Amino acid sequence: MHHAPVPLGTFPTPLEPAPRLAAALGLGPDDLWVKRDDLTGLGGGGNKIRKLEWMMGAALAEGADTVVTTGAPQSNHARLTAAAGARLGLDVVLVLRGTPGTSRSGNLALDGLFGARLAWAGEVDRAGLDTAAAEVCARLRSDGARPALIPFGGSSALGARGYLRCGEELREQLPDLRTAVVALGSGGTMAGLVAALGSGSVLGVDVGALTDPAAAVSNLATTLTDAEVTREGLRIRRDQVGAGYATLTAPAREALRLAARTEGLVLDPIYTGRALAGLGAAVQDGDIRPGEKTVFLHTGGLPGLFGHPDAIAFAEEGAGVFDA
Numbered sequence: 656m657h658h659a660p661v662p663l664g665t666f667p668t669p670l671e672p673a674p675r676l677a678a679a680l681g682l683g684p685d686d687l688w689v690k691r692d693d694l695t696g697l698g699g700g701g702n703k704i705r706k707l708e709w710m711m712g713a714a715l716a717e718g719a720d721t722v723v724t725t726g727a728p729q730s731n732h733a734r735l736t737a738a739a740g741a742r743l744g745l746d747v748v749l750v751l752r753g754t755p756g757t758s759r760s761g762n763l764a765l766d767g768l769f770g771a772r773l774a775w776a777g778e779v780d781r782a783g784l785d786t787a788a789a790e791v792c793a794r795l796r797s798d799g800a801r802p803a804l805i806p807f808g809g810s811s812a813l814g815a816r817g818y819l820r821c822g823e824e825l826r827e828q829l830p831d832l833r834t835a836v837v838a839l840g841s842g843g844t845m846a847g848l849v850a851a852l853g854s855g856s857v858l859g860v861d862v863g864a865l866t867d868p869a870a871a872v873s874n875l876a877t878t879l880t881d882a883e884v885t886r887e888g889l890r891i892r893r894d895q896v897g898a899g900y901a902t903l904t905a906p907a908r909e910a911l912r913l914a915a916r917t918e919g920l921v922l923d924p925i926y927t928g929r930a931l932a933g934l935g936a937a938v939q940d941g942d943i944r945p946g947e948k949t950v951f952l953h954t955g956g957l958p959g960l961f962g963h964p965d966a967i968a969f970a971e972e973g974a975g976v977f978d979a
């Protein structure tokens with residue numbers, strides 16, 4: 656059953672050329688385009704808005720008065736769920752990994768501004784986070800509320816539908832698109848693009864949020880298409896995970912600096928920094944070639960930069976000293 660999506664964002668998002676970044680990566684000046692899904696509007700923007708349009712539509716249709724979702728302390732998805740709840744007049748409870756003080760500023764500051772309530776789950780794994788969220792929903796129900804649970808990262812079959820539309824926008828904006836490069840977190844974004852554009856046209860750069868990202872993407876994409884999307888056909892790089900999900904890797908650091916200094920484009924340390932590093936690695940090993948049209952999907956995440964102390968220290972280090 657598919658309820659209608661509720662409009663939350665500003666679409667279609669722009670597709671912009673990035674000739675100086677292209678040259679720095681070894682591509683031709685017309686080869687590289689940036690799909691600005693960081694400019695989706697609501698709540699600071701980002702890819703989760705397209706998914707939330709579907710999932711909030713379903714929550715409203717079910718008569719929910721509260722939405723509950725899960726994430727890391729600096730979850731962009733949690734922040735945008737809080738913003739969408741505010742926009743729609745729904746209460747929001749965010750079930751976050753860790754304890755108060757685990758992380759500060761960034762997305763957490765915005766969660767507070769949007770009026771979300773936080774439930775800290777402790778140092779738990781994905782299953783532990785899901786259990787904590789189920790307990791929060793049970794408590795809300797016993798208090799007389801009507802909660803709707805939105806899954807981790809918004810990556811249900813319903814949420815992933817939002818990225819079908821992004822794929823359709825891309826086909827119109829750049830008909831000879833060869834590869835769209837996207838960060839792969841919980842998998843819904845890549846899955847929707849694969850369903851719209853085909854497995855061969857999407858390169859996912861895994862950030863290390865899932866143990867089996869190929870299974871997640873093939874399962875979600877299969878729900879959106881008539882034919883089975885096999886895991887073997889997917890293009891996924893796992894060389895940018897580094898020491899784990901929340902770490903700032905050396906290639907991501909360089910990618911942040913490169914995008915900022917060639918195009919004035921700000922990436923985040925966890926997702927888009929790794930995705931651009933993966934794009935660069937794909938050019939180096941010939942998976943992406945000059946003369947082909949490549950799209951870098953900017954999925955947002957800017958608040959996360961300000962919630963990541965290592966990224967802030969690195970960014971501040973970059974300023975030169977003007978010696979008068």
Ligand SMILES: *Cc1c(COP(=O)(O)O)cnc(C)c1O
Pocket residue numbers: 701702703731732808810838839840841842843844845923926927954955956
């Ligand atoms: C969540 C997120 C992603 C990954 O999207 P998934 O659908 O979870 O794979 C990429 N970039 C940013 C900024 C995100 O917040």
